[in-house]
Amino acid sequence: MKKIIFIISLIYVGQLNAECSDLDSLECVYWGEYCEWNEETDQCQEIGGGGDVVYGPYDVFSISQSDGMRDGPLYLDATLYYPDSAETPLTSVILGPGWGGDGASLSDWAYFFASYGFIATTIDYNDPINESHQQRAEAMLDLIITVKLENSRADSPVLGLIDTNKFALAGYSISGGVTQIAATMDSTLDAVIALNPTIIIEDCEGCSDFEYCICLLPDHLDHTVPTLIIAGENEIDELPDYDGLLGGDQYDNTPETTIKMLYEIQDGGHSSAVLPFGGFIQGKTLEWLKYHLLGDADVCNSLLEVPDDASQFLTTLECVISLDFDINGDGSVDSFDLVTLVSLVINGNTMDDNSDLNDDDISNIFDILILSDYLNG
Numbered sequence: 393m394k395k396i397i398f399i400i401s402l403i404y405v406g407q408l409n410a411e412c413s414d415l416d417s418l419e420c421v422y423w424g425e426y427c428e429w430n431e432e433t434d435q436c437q438e439i440g441g442g443g444d445v446v447y448g449p450y451d452v453f454s455i456s457q458s459d460g461m462r463d464g465p466l467y468l469d470a471t472l473y474y475p476d477s478a479e480t481p482l483t484s485v486i487l488g489p490g491w492g493g494d495g496a497s498l499s500d501w502a503y504f505f506a507s508y509g510f511i512a513t514t515i516d517y518n519d520p521i522n523e524s525h526q527q528r529a530e531a532m533l534d535l536i537i538t539v540k541l542e543n544s545r546a547d548s549p550v551l552g553l554i555d556t557n558k559f560a561l562a563g564y565s566i567s568g569g570v571t572q573i574a575a576t577m578d579s580t581l582d583a584v585i586a587l588n589p590t591i592i593i594e595d596c597e598g599c600s601d602f603e604y605c606i607c608l609l610p611d612h613l614d615h616t617v618p619t620l621i622i623a624g625e626n627e628i629d630e631l632p633d634y635d636g637l638l639g640g641d642q643y644d645n646t647p648e649t650t651i652k653m654l655y656e657i658q659d660g661g662h663s664s665a666v667l668p669f670g671g672f673i674q675g676k677t678l679e680w681l682k683y684h685l686l687g688d689a690d691v692c693n694s695l696l697e698v699p700d701d702a703s704q705f706l707t708t709l710e711c712v713i714s715l716d717f718d719i720n721g722d723g724s725v726d727s728f729d730l731v732t733l734v735s736l737v738i739n740g741n742t743m744d745d746n747s748d749l750n751d752d753d754i755s756n757i758f759d760i761l762i763l764s765d766y767l768n769g
Contacts, residue, residue, distance in 0.1 A: 445500065445668050448508030450475035455549060462541050466527075466534035469516040471495055472542065473506040474550050481555035483685040484511040484539050485585075486532050488567030490666070492520050497666075498564065501587075504668040508678055510685070511554060513539055525566070525592060529574035532561055558582055558685050562677070564666050565590055568621075572642060575617035583684035584619040585677055587665040588627065591637050608637050610645045618651040618709075619643075620680045622673060624660025625703040631662060640704070648708060653680070653695070656704035672699035717766055719747055730763050 420436035456471045457463050464470070474482065485505055487498040495514030502512035515535050517523050523531075536559050543554035560583035561571040568589025575584050592606055593599070599607035623639025631638065643654040655676055657664045668674050679695045682688040692711035699705065719729040719736070736747050737755055747755040749762045 445504055446671070446674060447504060448475075450478045450507050450509055452476070452503050452506040453549065454502075460545065460547050462538040464531070464534045464538050466518070467515050467531040468518050469495065470513055470535055470538060471499070471502070472511060472513045472539065472550075473499075473502040474511050474553075475506050475509050478509040480553045481558075482509065482511045482550065482553050483555045483558035483560075483582075483681075484513065484536075485560040485562050485681060485685075486535050486539070487512060487514045488517075488528060488532055488561070488563035488570055489514070489520070490565030490567060493564075494520065500667050501562065501564075504674065505678070505681065510681060511539065511550065525570050525573045528567060528570040529577055532563075532567075532570065532574050533578055560585065560681055560685055562587065564588060565662070566592075568639070569637075569642065572613050572615070572619065572646070575615040575619065576613065579616055581617045583680060584617050585680060586619065586621045586639065586642065588624060588662050589621060589639050589642055590631065590634050591642060606637075608641055608645050610647065613642065613646045615647070616650050618680075618684050619646055619653070620676065621652070621654045622665040622676065623654065623656045624662060624664035625656050625658050626660060627662045627664075629661075643706060651709050653707040653709055654704060655699060655702055657699075658701050658703035660703075670701075672701060675699075717749065717763055719763070725766070727767065730760070730767060733760055733763055 415436040452473055452475060454471050454473045457469055487502055489495060489497045495516045498514045502514050505512040513535060515532060517528055517531055540556045542548040542550050543556055559581055561574055562585035563571045564587040568586035569591030571584040571586050575581055591608060593612050594605050596605035598609050599605045621639045621643050627638050643652060646652045665673055679691040682691050717725045717729060720732040733747050747759055749759040
């Protein structure tokens with residue numbers, strides 16, 4: 393076990409809990425993963441000068457076990473962040489920290505998601521140093537029970553506001569790998585977000601040819617839960633002992649039949665997704681939750697857009713075309729359908745077809761405008 397403990401210790405990294413603008417020049421250099429010194433303004437700023445978190449429209453409040461939340465047996469503590477006056481019912485994401493970290497290290501992510509209308513709950517593990525992936529996965533699933541109970545607890549500020557059937561897991565580093573393990577344990581999960589994930593699986597039957605029986609095989613990640621993986625291109629340089637166990641490796645070993653996405657950040661290190669800095673990281677994670685928790689099909693095409701800073705972008709996600717707009721019945725929606733619809737309306741030949749797009753019992757210019765907007769959207 394000494395080798396395993398040594399490997400794990402390599403991924404314990406410091407946590408930036410301040411804005412770059414709060415740092416002096418030396419601190420700015422230290423946090424060079426996120427920040428850079430602007431000589432013109434003589435101030436530290438987020439890399440690129442525009443990496444601030446763009447929060448959503450809702451004010452965010454939080455509660456913890458001291459406020460009456462269930463004390464789950466499989467974890468130490470939890471903090472639930474919730475949006476004020478957001479559309480209900482509220483769907484939820486559970487957030488797990490890196491090795492040795494506490495729930496507060498994911499507070500930026502929790503606040504970010506809550507500001508867009510989600511319940512986001514951070515977890516403190518019972519033993520953040522020594523617990524296995526399996527134990528942490530069980531803890532995250534136990535926390536789901538707690539969040540569900542908040543929907544019926546009399547003094548809860550989210551009483552009656554929670555969708556108790558819609559949950560996602562998100563985690564950084566070791567917890568990123570943990571979310572995948574949890575997905576193999578609970579197929580009712582709606583989505584997984586793995587941020588710079590690492591994973592250690594000791595399997596002396598399947599990994600007998602590997603040192604300490606540690607490897608990653610497709611059997612280890614055999615699940616159907618939609619999985620977004622955000623990784624850094626240069627993580628292997630920081631974590632050479634994790635060769636075969638990082639984000640790209642996890643993507644390769646997740647079934648092709650599972651909806652999955654790999655967004656690898658160019659020149660990114662192991663901390664490239666520890667905070668919700670950067671528009672592309674914010675956009676992909678938020679759209680992933682909107683698509684899989686809210687059923688918002690409008691974000692699908694945006695999800696498939698390749699980020700400008702991606703060194704690698706892979707996915708099995710396919711956006712379903714609305715066949716309601718397939719006027720000519722060729723299995724696709726394109727300009728030929730618009731031509732067909734215009735012809736049908738002009739000639740008054742709208743019997744026994746699907747040209748009435750707004751269901752007002754008549755096919756006319758308004759249906760043409762609907763299809764035109766769809767094609768241009």
